[in-house]
Amino acid sequence: xxxxxxxxxxxxxxxxxxxxxxxxxxxSEEPTTSAKxxxxxxxxAAPAEKGPKVGLAYDIGGRGDQSFNDAAAAGLDKAxxxxxxxxxxxxxxxxxxxxxxxxERLRLLAxxxxxxxxxxxxxxxxxxxxxxxxxxxxxxAIVDDAAATAPNISNLLFAEQEGSYLVGAAAALKTKKExxxxxxxxxVPLIQKFEAGFVAGAKKIKADVVxxxxxxxxxxxxxxxxxxxxxxTAAEGMFDAGADxxxxxxxxxxxxxxxxxxxxxxxxxxxxxxxxxxAAADVRGVVMTSMIKKVDVAVFDFLKSFTSNSVKxxxxxxxxxxxxxxxxxxxxxxxxxxxxxxxxxxxxISGEIVVPDKSS
Amino acid sequence: MSAAKSTFADRLLGRVRLGGLLSLAxxxxxxxxxxxxxxxxxxxxxxxxxxxxxxxxDYGVQPRSIVLALNLASGFYxxxxxxxxxxxxxxxxxxxxxxxxxxALVAAAFGASITLPAPLHIAAVVLxxxxxxxGWASIAGLLKVRRGVSEVISTIMLNAIATALGSWLLNxxxxxxxxxxxxxxxxxxxxxxxxxxxxxLIPGSPLKVNGLIILAVAVGVLYYVxxxxxxxxxxxxxxxRSEPAAVASGVNVKRMVLIAMALSGAVAGLAGMPIxxxxxxxxxxxxxxxxxFTGIAIALLGRNNPVGIAFGAMLWxxxxxxxxxxxxxxxxxxxxxxMQGTIVLSVIVAYELVHRYQISAEQRxxxxxxxxxxxxxxxxxxx
Numbered sequence: 001x002x003x004x005x006x007x008x009x010x011x012x013x014x015x016x017x018x019x020x021x022x023x024x025x026x027x028s029e030e031p032t033t034s035a036k037x038x039x040x041x042x043x044x045a046a047p048a049e050k051g052p053k054v055g056l057a058y059d060i061g062g063r064g065d066q067s068f069n070d071a072a073a074a075g076l077d078k079a080x081x082x083x084x085x086x087x088x089x090x091x092x093x094x095x096x097x098x099x100x101x102x103x104e105r106l107r108l109l110a111x112x113x114x115x116x117x118x119x120x121x122x123x124x125x126x127x128x129x130x131x132x133x134x135x136x137x138x139x140x141a142i143v144d145d146a147a148a149t150a151p152n153i154s155n156l157l158f159a160e161q162e163g164s165y166l167v168g169a170a171a172a173l174k175t176k177k178e179x180x181x182x183x184x185x186x187x188v189p190l191i192q193k194f195e196a197g198f199v200a201g202a203k204k205i206k207a208d209v210v211x212x213x214x215x216x217x218x219x220x221x222x223x224x225x226x227x228x229x230x231x232x233t234a235a236e237g238m239f240d241a242g243a244d245x246x247x248x249x250x251x252x253x254x255x256x257x258x259x260x261x262x263x264x265x266x267x268x269x270x271x272x273x274x275x276x277x278x279a280a281a282d283v284r285g286v287v288m289t290s291m292i293k294k295v296d297v298a299v300f301d302f303l304k305s306f307t308s309n310s311v312k313x314x315x316x317x318x319x320x321x322x323x324x325x326x327x328x329x330x331x332x333x334x335x336x337x338x339x340x341x342x343x344x345x346x347x348x349i350s351g352e353i354v355v356p357d358k359s360s
Numbered sequence: 361m362s363a364a365k366s367t368f369a370d371r372l373l374g375r376v377r378l379g380g381l382l383s384l385a386x387x388x389x390x391x392x393x394x395x396x397x398x399x400x401x402x403x404x405x406x407x408x409x410x411x412x413x414x415x416x417x418d419y420g421v422q423p424r425s426i427v428l429a430l431n432l433a434s435g436f437y438x439x440x441x442x443x444x445x446x447x448x449x450x451x452x453x454x455x456x457x458x459x460x461x462x463x464a465l466v467a468a469a470f471g472a473s474i475t476l477p478a479p480l481h482i483a484a485v486v487l488x489x490x491x492x493x494x495g496w497a498s499i500a501g502l503l504k505v506r507r508g509v510s511e512v513i514s515t516i517m518l519n520a521i522a523t524a525l526g527s528w529l530l531n532x533x534x535x536x537x538x539x540x541x542x543x544x545x546x547x548x549x550x551x552x553x554x555x556x557x558x559x560x561l562i563p564g565s566p567l568k569v570n571g572l573i574i575l576a577v578a579v580g581v582l583y584y585v586x587x588x589x590x591x592x593x594x595x596x597x598x599x600x601r602s603e604p605a606a607v608a609s610g611v612n613v614k615r616m617v618l619i620a621m622a623l624s625g626a627v628a629g630l631a632g633m634p635i636x637x638x639x640x641x642x643x644x645x646x647x648x649x650x651x652x653f654t655g656i657a658i659a660l661l662g663r664n665n666p667v668g669i670a671f672g673a674m675l676w677x678x679x680x681x682x683x684x685x686x687x688x689x690x691x692x693x694x695x696x697x698x699m700q701g702t703i704v705l706s707v708i709v710a711y712e713l714v715h716r717y718q719i720s721a722e723q724r725x726x727x728x729x730x731x732x733x734x735x736x737x738x739x740x741x742x743x
Contacts, residue, residue: 220526
């Protein structure tokens with residue numbers, strides 16, 4: 001066996017080169033292939049006049065997460081019809097990818113003539129900063145991050161804790177067992193802002209309410225934003241332990257939380273989008289309210305300012321006052337407590353209540 | 361060992377060789393399998409297979425993409441070598457993932473807290489990473505030797521513990537600092553003396569190849585030399601092949617398990633270094649995850665051979681890099697993961713099939729020799 005090491009080595013080397021070689025054979029078809037995607041793009045763009053080409057880079061989950069990314073997609077869709085965008089391109093992140101992959105995604109968009117380019121999620125912070133410097137003529141926007149600053153970067157921020165405060169109050173008002181829960185996607189500072197607001201709001205209404213807090217994954221594992229099964233298990237645990245209202249800030253995992261709520265005849269609170277409208281049809285009934293984070297509004301506003309040539313670089317905060325976060329009333333389940341919630345809302349807007357953005 | 365008596369694991373881990381033309385048949389079969397299955401998947405999802413490959417190759421041969429793939433591959437390679445060290449001794453170190461993450465985190469925090477002249481600073485960070493990786497893997501080694509706990513179970517559990525420990529450490533009260541205005545959190549960035557500059561290896565691209573590719577190459581060479589040219593390597597492989605035989609020839613198997621596990625962990629600790637020292641300079645929430653599991657697949661793909669693993673790592677990295685361009689052409693990026701999985705399975709299945717063919721061919725030859733007894737012997741004599 002030892003003396004034949006070399007034979008094995010060559011075999012393995014061959015295996016590798018063959019796999020690459022097989023791929024190379026496909027490359028000979030190239031002239032016909034590269035023409036097609038471009039043709040498709042131009043035919044799609046034909047009806048629109050000559051609006052901007054918009055590139056959107058999603059965080060993990062992408063379009064279809066019924067939550068954070070979908071909210072951004074909604075803003076883009078609205079802009080597409082109302083602002084007459086020439087073309088849009090949406091790329092999505094893979095889980096556990098390197099910084100270089102994120103940079104390359106933004107670079108491909110900027111290189112492909114997409115301007116402006118919107119990065120959805122704080123994960124793009126470093127890459128936006130780097131790529132924006134390489135393409136000074138392209139306007140960039142990043143959602144949820146204020147650290148990446150440049151003359152061509154707009155930072156779209158949200159006061160998630162303020163909206164969470166209101167749904168926390170709603171949960172405390174609605175619970176019959178004096179026991180509520182919070183399911184966070186991944187234990188990162190951003191999601192802890194949701195938790196802090198939710199807990200503060202609930203305690204404001206009932207100081208002794210029991211609040212279960214559970215994060216689905218720990219960084220660097222970001223699958224907690226995209227794993228309904230984990231969400232379901234966590235929420236089931238809370239309902240079994242006696243909770244009857246569970247708020248999730250877990251992106252795509254939230255679907256599982258609603259399923260658990262339905263099975264336990266409890267209530268769920270949605271996040272980012274108005275989930276009584278966006279969640280799977282069979283669980284919409286359990287979505288009592290949602291903490292709406294109007295990423296769609298921020299994305300649309302940014303695109304609108306781009307078409308009117310008035311892009312503002314730097315931070316724009318979408319808080320309760322600016323209507324950037326809110327609670328939803330779809331389904332009418334919180335109509336009976338609307339007066340109390342709106343009172344709290346006014347107090348936050350006037351500054352009488354300052355919502356903490358870090359859990360104590 | 362004759363091929364007929366080999367176990368599936370022996371054949372899987374590349375311990376049994378294929379003779380003559382058969383060694384060519386296996387990779388060709390693997391390519392045909394992988395190509396067929398991927399084409400079917402592409403057709404089902406509505407993407408034309410040849411065009412898709414064309415797009416990927418078109419993009420993959422650009423200098424920029426080659427640099428990106430090389431940079432990605434150096435981490436993959438180190439991780440796969442770490443896995444392969446264990447494989448060679450029949451140890452399944454599933455814990456490379458936890459080992460490299462914990463190692464990178466501690467090394468990043470350590471590196472940021474000291475200042476040394478450049479080469480020493482880099483060496484110190486690398487050393488700490490190796491020590492942490494080795495230490496973490498040794499827990500599984502000790503459990504196996506002292507308590508007979510399967511290293512598969514213990515390393516998987518240790519992955520989960522490493523994740524929890526990592527997120528506990530990655531807190532501003534401990535090893536991390538918060539960046540103002542950012543929702544990210546990470547260790548303090550390494551000073552310039554610990555940053556490894558890139559090499560302008562590929563002409564035509566402003567991007568530089570990660571300087572730590574040299575480390576990856578060195579580890580590959582070392583892996584080959586130690587395993588094939590030293591007494592230790594012989595003992596390690598012997599233990600992997602047959603424990604009783606190794607014991608009989610005077611190998612202390614328990615000691616070998618401990619050392620192999622620690623070595624595997626030390627190399628695992630290196631897997632995060634190309635990214636830490638050459639790219640991010642800090643361990644943050646953005647630090648890539650899953651290198652360790654990718655390493656397992658690549659070690660299988662490369663059949664534990666240092667050159668084979670290099671090809672596997674490059675192929676894997678090339679596929680990863682091309683996922684962005686696929687999205688630009690409205691092809692689902694998940695295709696890449698399907699391709700990667702298909703390739704690994706194809707390689708395993710193809711080699712196994714060819715091995716079985718070889719075994720049955722051998723048996724047929726032997727039985728026909730026995731049946732035709734004298735005649736064969738007479739022919740042999742005349743020749």
